[in-house]
Amino acid sequence: MEKKKRFKVRLLPGKCIGCGRCEPACPVDAIRYDEKGEPIIDLEKCIGCLKCVKVCPAAAIDKFLPEGDTGGAEPEETAESEAIGEGEVKRLWRGVWVYVEQMDGKAEPVSWQLLGKGKELAQDLGVELAALVLGNNVEHLVDEAAGYGADKVYLIDTPVLKDYRAETHMRSCVYLVEKYSPEILLIGATGLGRDLAGGVATHLETGLTADCTGLAIDKENRLLEQTRPAFGGNIMATILCEKARPQMASVRPNVMLTPPFVPGRKATLVRESISIEEKDTLTKVLEIVPIQCETSVDITAVGVIVSGGRGLVSAENFRMLQELADLLGGVVAGSRSAVDAGWITHQKQVGQTGKTVRPKLYVACGISGAIQHLVGMQDAEYIIAINKDKHAPIFDVAHLGIVGDVFEIVPAMIEELRKVKNPPVCET
Ligand SMILES: Cc1cc2nc3c(=O)[nH]c(=O)nc-3n(C[C@H](O)[C@H](O)[C@H](O)COP(=O)(O)OP(=O)(O)OC[C@H]3O[C@@H](n4cnc5c(N)ncnc54)[C@H](O)[C@@H]3O)c2cc1C
Incomplete structure (x- = not known):
C-alpha cells in the first residue's frame, strides 16, 4: 500500500x-x-x-x-x-469533570452546583460530564451525582480515603486525571477544595483560576473562559489556560445554581483503585473537631438576609436590622465596612472576601454596592436596597430601590410588618 x-x-x-x-x-x-x-x-x-x-x-x-x-x-x-x-499523539484531553466534595458520605452542595454549570460547559464542548468521587463508603454518591447531571462517575472507594487529607486525595485526583485526561476540572472553593485544587494544579503543572464567578466556553478555541474579580475586585477578568491541561477552576458555594435533581437518572460507573497504604501516609487524622462558631447561623443557607453597611453608623443600630430580620424570618449580615468597624462578625460578611449568598430576599441597608459586595449577593432572588444616595450602585442590582434614610425606612418597615404579624383586634 x-x-x-x-x-x-x-x-x-x-x-x-x-x-x-x-x-x-x-x-x-x-x-x-x-x-x-x-x-x-x-x-x-x-x-x-x-x-x-x-x-x-x-x-x-x-x-x-x-x-x-x-x-x-x-x-x-x-x-x-x-x-x-x-x-504519536501523547493524549487527547476531553471531558468536563467535577470533584464531589464530601464529609462522612454527605456531599457539599457546591459539588452539585458545579455539576449544573459543568453540564452547560460539557454540552457546549460536545463531551461527557463526569463526577469524581473519593472517599470510603461513598458509593451512594454515584447515583446522587447522576441525578444532578453526571454522565459518568469515577469512584475510588477505599478506607485510606475516609477522611480528607491533602496527600491521599491529591494523589488519587492526580492519578485519575493523568489516566483519563479531562480537559476541565472544577472544584468547589471551600476550605477543603482550595487545599486540594492548589495541590492538584501544582502536581499537574497546570493553571488554576480560584473563586470564579463565571464560567463559559470559547467554542472556537475550545477554551474555558474563567471570570473572576481581579485587581482588588475593581475589574472582572476573564482568564484562559491555553498552554496546559486540564483547565482548572474553583468556584465558591452558591455562585452557581443547584440543578434540579432527577431521581433514577443513572451514570456510567468507573470504579478505580489507588495504591496508597495507610502505613505510607505522612498524616493521620486522629479526631475531627467541628469548629464552634460564635454564630451557628450559616448565612449561605438562609432564605432571608437583612444586611447592613457603613450607613448604619454604629453597632447599636444593627439591633433594628435584627428586629426586621426576626419579623421576616431571616438573619442579619453585613458589608465589609460593617465587619471592619466591628459591628458584625466576619462570619456574616457578604462579598468577595466574605460569603456568597443566594437568599430569596436580600435587604441591603446603607450599603453602597461596591463590586466586591455585589459579587456576593447579586444573584439573590429579590433585592431591596435602601440608600439615601440615588446614584448608589446597589440600585443597579436591586429589584426594589428605596431612596431614603435607613433610620426612617427600616423602622417604618418594622412597624408595618408588626401590624401584619399581630393585626389589631377589632371591636364589634
Ligand atoms: C480585595 C477587596 C475585597 C473586598 N471584599 C469585600 C467583601 O467581601 N464585602 C464587602 O462588602 N466589601 C468588600 N470590600 C470593600 C468594598 O470595596 C467596599 O469598601 C465596601 O463594600 C463598602 O461597604 P459599605 O457599602 O457598607 O460602605 P460605603 O461604601 O461607605 O457605603 C455606605 C452607603 O451608605 C449610604 N448611607 C449612609 N447613610 C445612610 C442613611 N442614613 N440611610 C441610607 N443610606 C445611607 C451611603 O449613601 C453609602 O452608599 C473589598 C475590597 C477589596 C479591595
Missing part, C-alpha cells in the same frame, strides 16, 4: 509575533518556545495536522512536503487523527 503523504510545518522568518498560540494547538507537543520566546518546531514529532498554521494570527507558519514526499492531498483533520495520531 502506498505510504500516505504527510506535510510538515516550518516557521517563516521574521513573521512570528510570539503570541504562543501554536504551542497549545499542537496535539503532539512538537512546538516548544525557547528562552528568546521563539517557537521551535520538532519535525520528528510533527504529524502535519496543520493546527498550528490555522491558529497563527501572523501567518508565520507554513506547510511543506518533506523531501521524498511529492504532492499529496491536504491532511484530513479527524477526531481519530487527533486522538490516535498513528501512535
Whole structure:
C-alpha cells in the first residue's frame, strides 16, 4: 500500500509575533518556545495536522512536503487523527469533570452546583460530564451525582480515603486525571477544595483560576473562559489556560445554581483503585473537631438576609436590622465596612472576601454596592436596597430601590410588618 503523504510545518522568518498560540494547538507537543520566546518546531514529532498554521494570527507558519514526499492531498483533520495520531499523539484531553466534595458520605452542595454549570460547559464542548468521587463508603454518591447531571462517575472507594487529607486525595485526583485526561476540572472553593485544587494544579503543572464567578466556553478555541474579580475586585477578568491541561477552576458555594435533581437518572460507573497504604501516609487524622462558631447561623443557607453597611453608623443600630430580620424570618449580615468597624462578625460578611449568598430576599441597608459586595449577593432572588444616595450602585442590582434614610425606612418597615404579624383586634 502506498505510504500516505504527510506535510510538515516550518516557521517563516521574521513573521512570528510570539503570541504562543501554536504551542497549545499542537496535539503532539512538537512546538516548544525557547528562552528568546521563539517557537521551535520538532519535525520528528510533527504529524502535519496543520493546527498550528490555522491558529497563527501572523501567518508565520507554513506547510511543506518533506523531501521524498511529492504532492499529496491536504491532511484530513479527524477526531481519530487527533486522538490516535498513528501512535504519536501523547493524549487527547476531553471531558468536563467535577470533584464531589464530601464529609462522612454527605456531599457539599457546591459539588452539585458545579455539576449544573459543568453540564452547560460539557454540552457546549460536545463531551461527557463526569463526577469524581473519593472517599470510603461513598458509593451512594454515584447515583446522587447522576441525578444532578453526571454522565459518568469515577469512584475510588477505599478506607485510606475516609477522611480528607491533602496527600491521599491529591494523589488519587492526580492519578485519575493523568489516566483519563479531562480537559476541565472544577472544584468547589471551600476550605477543603482550595487545599486540594492548589495541590492538584501544582502536581499537574497546570493553571488554576480560584473563586470564579463565571464560567463559559470559547467554542472556537475550545477554551474555558474563567471570570473572576481581579485587581482588588475593581475589574472582572476573564482568564484562559491555553498552554496546559486540564483547565482548572474553583468556584465558591452558591455562585452557581443547584440543578434540579432527577431521581433514577443513572451514570456510567468507573470504579478505580489507588495504591496508597495507610502505613505510607505522612498524616493521620486522629479526631475531627467541628469548629464552634460564635454564630451557628450559616448565612449561605438562609432564605432571608437583612444586611447592613457603613450607613448604619454604629453597632447599636444593627439591633433594628435584627428586629426586621426576626419579623421576616431571616438573619442579619453585613458589608465589609460593617465587619471592619466591628459591628458584625466576619462570619456574616457578604462579598468577595466574605460569603456568597443566594437568599430569596436580600435587604441591603446603607450599603453602597461596591463590586466586591455585589459579587456576593447579586444573584439573590429579590433585592431591596435602601440608600439615601440615588446614584448608589446597589440600585443597579436591586429589584426594589428605596431612596431614603435607613433610620426612617427600616423602622417604618418594622412597624408595618408588626401590624401584619399581630393585626389589631377589632371591636364589634
Ligand atoms: C480585595 C477587596 C475585597 C473586598 N471584599 C469585600 C467583601 O467581601 N464585602 C464587602 O462588602 N466589601 C468588600 N470590600 C470593600 C468594598 O470595596 C467596599 O469598601 C465596601 O463594600 C463598602 O461597604 P459599605 O457599602 O457598607 O460602605 P460605603 O461604601 O461607605 O457605603 C455606605 C452607603 O451608605 C449610604 N448611607 C449612609 N447613610 C445612610 C442613611 N442614613 N440611610 C441610607 N443610606 C445611607 C451611603 O449613601 C453609602 O452608599 C473589598 C475590597 C477589596 C479591595
